[in-house]
Amino acid sequence: MTTRLTPDEGPMTKTRATATLTRIPMKTLPPLLRKKFKAIKDLLVYSVPMRTRFRRVTSRDGILLHGKAGWGEAAPFWDYGPEESARWIDAAINEATVPIPFTRRKSVPVNVTVPVLSPEAAAARVEESHGCATAKVKVADPGSTLKEDCARVEAVADALTRTVKRERWIRLDANGAWDVDQAVTAIHELERAAGDVPIEYVEQPCATADELYELHRLIDVPIAADESIRRAPNPVAAARMSGAQVAVIKIAPLGGPERALRIARDTGLRVVVSSALETSVGLAAGVRTAAALPGRALACGLATASLLAADVTAPLEVSGGRIHVATRSPDPKLIDHSPVDGDLLSKWLARLMACAPHILDR
Numbered sequence: 620m621t622t623r624l625t626p627d628e629g630p631m632t633k634t635r636a637t638a639t640l641t642r643i644p645m646k647t648l649p650p651l652l653r654k655k656f657k658a659i660k661d662l663l664v665y666s667v668p669m670r671t672r673f674r675r676v677t678s679r680d681g682i683l684l685h686g687k688a689g690w691g692e693a694a695p696f697w698d699y700g701p702e703e704s705a706r707w708i709d710a711a712i713n714e715a716t717v718p719i720p721f722t723r724r725k726s727v728p729v730n731v732t733v734p735v736l737s738p739e740a741a742a743a744r745v746e747e748s749h750g751c752a753t754a755k756v757k758v759a760d761p762g763s764t765l766k767e768d769c770a771r772v773e774a775v776a777d778a779l780t781r782t783v784k785r786e787r788w789i790r791l792d793a794n795g796a797w798d799v800d801q802a803v804t805a806i807h808e809l810e811r812a813a814g815d816v817p818i819e820y821v822e823q824p825c826a827t828a829d830e831l832y833e834l835h836r837l838i839d840v841p842i843a844a845d846e847s848i849r850r851a852p853n854p855v856a857a858a859r860m861s862g863a864q865v866a867v868i869k870i871a872p873l874g875g876p877e878r879a880l881r882i883a884r885d886t887g888l889r890v891v892v893s894s895a896l897e898t899s900v901g902l903a904a905g906v907r908t909a910a911a912l913p914g915r916a917l918a919c920g921l922a923t924a925s926l927l928a929a930d931v932t933a934p935l936e937v938s939g940g941r942i943h944v945a946t947r948s949p950d951p952k953l954i955d956h957s958p959v960d961g962d963l964l965s966k967w968l969a970r971l972m973a974c975a976p977h978i979l980d981r
């Protein structure tokens with residue numbers, strides 16, 4: 620089985636996190652879903668525990684779709700309604716049916732993602748990141764104060780300085796939590812906490828495009844737009860209006876690699892392809908998308924397999940701060956071996972039905 624021992628679980632404790640994976644036979648689907656999934660040959664529901672709580676979730680679940688171009692993944696968070704979740708399913712269909720056209724590079728640089736952790740644990744994540752020169756640190760979480768954020772950033776900066784000999788960077792991600800005044804204060808303090816390590820950008824410091832625009836005239840640190848792009852009806856207009864210099868491109872909420880690449884191009888901004896905490900099946904599609912982007916690649920937020928305690932396939936690994944372009948299929952030995960909890964399976968069937976009217980016809 621391709622379960623993985625996590626460093627803190629070691630061989631001493633016998634706890635092995637496992638991915639559960641269940642096939643839903645296509646012929647058992649209601650007619651509308653069968654129509655929307657007509658290019659899909661295989662449908663799986665998975666669930667995997669996380670190693671670290673992230674975005675208030677402790678386990679991830681989603682669907683895996685198989686089509687003529689391979690496997691795709693959709694794992695919309697449960698606070699997303701049917702219409703928004705349908706974009707993620709469009710993305711999985713796109714990944715499964717349309718090959719990502721062209722690879723401009725064999726590997727892409729990635730950042731290590733640092734959740735809300737103690738300074739010691741945050742430093743350890745950087746040290747165990749396999750050479751990432753860029754660390755993205757979550758800040759402004761409801762469960763942490765600015766003082767704690769500063770301590771985490773300082774610990775991350777020290778860890779980068781100890782472990783990386785080339786240029787190093789810190790990115791901050793506030794997930795829209797600050798108002799403009801709070802952002803100005805917090806960013807100054809966090810910059811000070813990072814010491815010699817420059818802040819490359821701050822991701823979604825405020826929630827709205829208007830606030831981002833106001834803020835970008837008050838600070839020198841570049842701004843990256845994430846939620847304002849991925850949750851907007853018109854992502855390109857939203858990116859342009861925000862005054863951001865960097866566009867965070869998440870292929871799942873944007874409807875898949877094809878649409879994400881078009882949005883990336885049309886924003887005219889520098890692009891960071893980032894994950895939505897998928898398994899390595901979805902992450903591999905993200906890496907292929909990032910490898911298709913023109914221009915010098917910024918470090919991608921795709922090194923999140925290590926936030927999961929198990930995976931549905933061989934995890935995408937980081938080496939020298941980069942991930943190689945790859946494809947991934949769910950491990951056939953896992954399918955129906957330890958099945959997904961019945962309640963979760965029913966929840967997914969109901970969700971797919973609710974999403975069905977919003978899934979694009981193709």
Ligand SMILES: O=C(O)CCC(=O)c1ccccc1C(=O)O
Nearest residue numbers: 674732755893894895896920923
């Ligand atoms: O960008 C990364 O480093 C990892 C991905 C990430 O942070 C993320 C993952 C899931 C949901 C939201 C976010 C986010 O960027 O806010």
Ligand SMILES: [Mg+2]
Nearest residue numbers: 792822823845
């Ligand atoms: Mg973000």
